[in-house]
Amino acid sequence: MPIKSLFKYSPSFSSFFLRFFKQSGLLLLTFLVLPVSLAFAKGRLIKSYTEPKPIVSQTMTTLKMLDDEDGEVVWNLSADKVNSLNEANIYEAEGHVVISRGNDRLEADFARYFMDTKWIYLRGNVAVKMGRDDLKAQEAEFDLANRTGWLKDGTVFMADQHLIFKGEQVQKHTGDVYSFYNARLTACEGDVPAWSLSAEEAVVEVDGYARLWDASFNIKDTSIVKTPVMILPAKKTRQSGFLMPHLSYSTRNGATYSQPYFWAIDDSHDVTVNTSFMLERGVMGGFDYRAAPSTHDNVWFAADFLQDAKNVTSPASTLYRGDNLMRTNYDRWWIRGMGDFLLEDPRWRLKTDLDLVSDQEYLQEFKRGRQGFDRNQNDAFGMFSRDLAEKDDKRVSGAMIERDWERFGFNAGLTYTQNQYLGNGNMARSQDTTVQELPEMNAFLYRGEVIDGFPLLEAEAHGQISYFTRTKGPKGSRALLHPRVIVPLTSEYGSIIGSFGIQQANYGTEGNDYSWIEGIDGTLTKGDKATRYNRTIPEFDIASSTEFMRVFSLDYTPLELNEKNAGESVWTGLRHSVQPRVGYKNVANENQNRLPYYDDYDRLEPRNDIYYSVTNVLTRKRERVSVKTDKKGELIPELETDYLDVLRFRVEQSYDIREADRDYDKEYPRRPFSDLLTDLTVSPTEYFSVYSKLWWSTEDGKLTRSDQGVRISYADWGSLSSGYFYRSDLDEYKRQRPDEVNYIYASGDLNVGGPWWLGFSYARDIEGSADIEKAVAIGYRHQCFFISSEFAIEPDEKSFGLFIELAGLGE
Structure with a gap:
């Protein structure tokens, strides 16, 4: 370190010596010697001796020094002019000076290097690359050794x-x-x-x-x-520290300030502590814990707590969805998490889910922001490829252990389902009929040949043993067995696949409520007093399909392989295929009302259907010029070929033989034909697609269901999607829908010009003549910051949010 730097950095150093020399009676000597010493040191480091005599002049040389670790270290020096002074102990360089060693590099207009001290002085347009950083200055000194x-x-x-x-x-x-x-x-x-x-x-x-x-x-x-x-x-x-805050305002919560703190525990564990100060509701605190000690082990656990300043004690209050429910609790919380693990034997895997909430309104009220449901659901799917239950569904928690062999699979687990609509002034928890599966074990025989080398006979099977319990209603055990034998016949003209299976179920009912039987609609009715039931239902299925195909070559001008044509493409062919399919499925009709109802396995719908469909697919072949970089860094143009289904059109319907033979009912006439489905998807490019699904009742020529949508996506300007959904009211023998559903939606993320970004979403209930959601967000993306704001209007709340992100800070 130069002497002037030493005094600058440690002021006590000079005062110590002043006191020492004064007390020693050497103050006069100090005033005489010190300026000379400083001048000598400064001249040694910064200035050459007076009028040195050049020894050599050249444009390239090497600078050698001793290094404790590497021995002799060599730096390369190049410049327009290089002089060696004072018997080659000092080098001066002028004009385009470059001094380099490995990845380290120093540039300047002028440089002076002192061999004895290994110091170098740089002046004019100084640029230094030393280690991981770039340094620039008008004047600089460096100790090249240290x-x-x-x-x-x-x-x-x-x-x-x-x-x-x-x-x-x-x-x-x-x-x-x-x-x-x-x-x-x-x-x-x-x-x-x-x-x-x-x-x-x-x-x-x-x-x-x-x-x-x-x-x-x-x-x-x-x-x-x-x-x-x-x-x-x-x-x-990753580093610990405060992240950027989030400011918002809503008519329900008032002004809100959310401040997260990120704690990087180590390279594979971290915690984000979230605190939201809501003027009208109180302080919500919580945390998110994440761990990924390996590529196969992942853990996420989060919890939020709120001592709410508001509750709902009257069903007449305005609530979400108009469900006429109360919420008498002030203590509110949401606990959730997921985990994926490989056990000591890596062939065994463990998956866990946790999702519990204090009341039915929590996830509806707090769905936006860092601690909201929407973000948590997206994060969970991104980490574990599985979803949390929707906001208005029962919450599901559980754990499952599983393993696969070549032809076999096994899993076992526990599932707890929370009915969030119980308690807090609503139905008592003692009346809960929610089924808990504690435990469940499944065994699988995967589809494959019964006899090796004989492909005309295949088999698969699924077995399950479960125990169900609940607060009110029947509880007990259930054993399922579902074996299937498949006979696949394939040739160049098509395929015929037949299968035969049996769905066997055995029940053991226990408890004081064994005589109560729950129907599909959740109601409890009096049943017989037997404690054991069984069910055996055979099923049969046969399906045949084939494909007619033709390829059309297109006239086109071949693309030249050069860099200028990078990204250019041309269609070279079209493939049209027609895929007819017809099948028959039969599931025996057996009265299952005497059985307990735990899930859909307990009420198998009888089938005696003929189903048929025709699918048209138009596939384009395209050649495209791309440019790749080889190992030498040179650009190499290549011709790539890809394929895209530009049009897919499917027509599907079924005929119910059981319905055709049903005794005539004046209120509900026979309707053996299912709705005719027409399914069309058009994708002329990978950036644009349109889909249309229509269900027509051939019995009365009525549209019963419609799903329409369009999606446009392009990296340079964003994405846009819009859709229309319609469900007619139904009053039929097998189908009931009391209300008509009719709404539209649109959403988009658009780059509207330069750094500006616009997002929006809109949904409207046409039948109810009411907007479901209106939201707009605008953002400005700068080289060093991003700022966005969102304004949303929902039936029972208006909200505004502001978010600022500074590059390099709080990300």
Whole structure:
């Protein structure tokens, strides 16, 4: 470290020597010797001897020094002019000076290197790449052996974090630690950054933390907030610290300030602590814990708690969905989580789900924001590829262990289902008829040949043993066995596949409520007093299909393989295929009302149907020019071929023989033909698709169901989707729908120009003449920050949110 830097960094050093020399009676000698010593040291480091005599002049040389670890270290120096002075102990270089060793590189207009001290002085357009960072200055000194030094009007760019540190004077200490005086920190480019942090002094440790004293946050050149001390992360790796807050306002919650804190426990474990201050509701606290110790082991656990300032004690109050329910509780919470694990034997896997909530309104009220249902559901699917139950469904928790062999599979687990609509002033929990499956075991025989090498006979099977319990209603055990034998006949003309199976069920009912039988609609009716039941239902299925196909070659001009044609494409062919299919399925009709009802396995619908369909598929073949980079870094144009189904059209219907033979009922006439389904999807490009599904009743020519939609997606400008859903009211022998459903929706994320981004969503109930949701969001994406706001109107709430993200800070 130069002597002037030593005094700057340690003021007590000079005062100690002043006191020492004064007390020793050597103060006069000090005043005489010290300036000479400083002048000598400064001249040694910065200035050459007076009028040195050049020894050699050249444009390329090497600088050698001794290194404790590597022995002799060689630096390469090139410049327009290089002089060796003082018997080759000092080198001076001028014009396009470049000094390099490995990945380290120093550039300047002028350089002076001292062989004895291994110090180098740089002046004019100084640019240094040393370690992981880029440094720029007008003047600088470096100890090439210890990688320390100083910069005047220096800039340090940390590429990993994309952060820029500036200072009138910058000290580089050992271990990539910097001290800045009159410092400025920003992620923005330009002389007047969009935002910055300024400080009288700052100490920054690369991949560590930045500590700022007498700091202020600035927008342009205007100071907004000041603080005596500020600590910020300066890491490229995960780091602990406060994330950016979220500001919002809603008619239900009032003004809300949400502040998350991220704790990076280690490389594979972290916790985000969330705190939301709601003016009208109180303080919601919670946390999200995530762990991924390996690629196969993942854990997520989250919990939120709120001592609510409001409750609902009258069914007449305005509630979500108009369900006429109350909520008398003030203590509110939501606990959820998932886990995937490989056990000690990696062939065994464990999956866990946890989802419990305090009341039926919680997930409806708190669905937005970091702690809301919508984000949690998306995060859960992204981490585990499975969903949380929808907001208005019963909450499901459980654990399952599983293993697969070549032809066999096994799993066992427990499932607990919470009915969130019980308690809190509503139906008593003692009246809960929700089924709990504790436990369940499944065994699978996967489809395959019965005799190896004989493909005309295949088999598969599923077996299950479960025990069901609940607060009110029948409880007991159930054993299922469902074997199937399949006979596949295939040839170049098509295939015929027949199968025969048996669905066997055996029940053991227990408890005081064994005589109560629950129907499909959830009602309890009096049954006989038997405690054991069984059911055997055979099933038969046969299906045949074939395909007619023709390929059409298209006239086209072949694409030239060059860089200019990168991204250009041309259709070269079309393939049209017609796939007719016809089948018959029979499931024996057996009265199952005497059986307990736990799930759909207990009420198998009888079948005696003929079903048929015709599918048309039009597939295009395309050639496209792409450009790839080889190992030498050269661009190599290539011709790629890909395929896309540009049109798919399916017509499907079935004929119910049982319905055709049913005794005539004046109220419900026979309707053996199912609705005729027409399913059309058109995708002329991968960026655009339209789908249309229509269900027509051939009995009365009535449209009973319609799903229509369009989706446009392009990376440069965003995505747009819109749809229409219709369900007619039905009053038939097998189908009942009391109300008509009729609504439209639209949503999009659009780049509307430059850095501006627009998002919106809209849904309207046409039948009820009411808007279900209206929301619009606008965002501005800058090189160093992103700001967005959202305004939403729902039937019972209006809300506004503001979110700001600064590049490099709080991400």
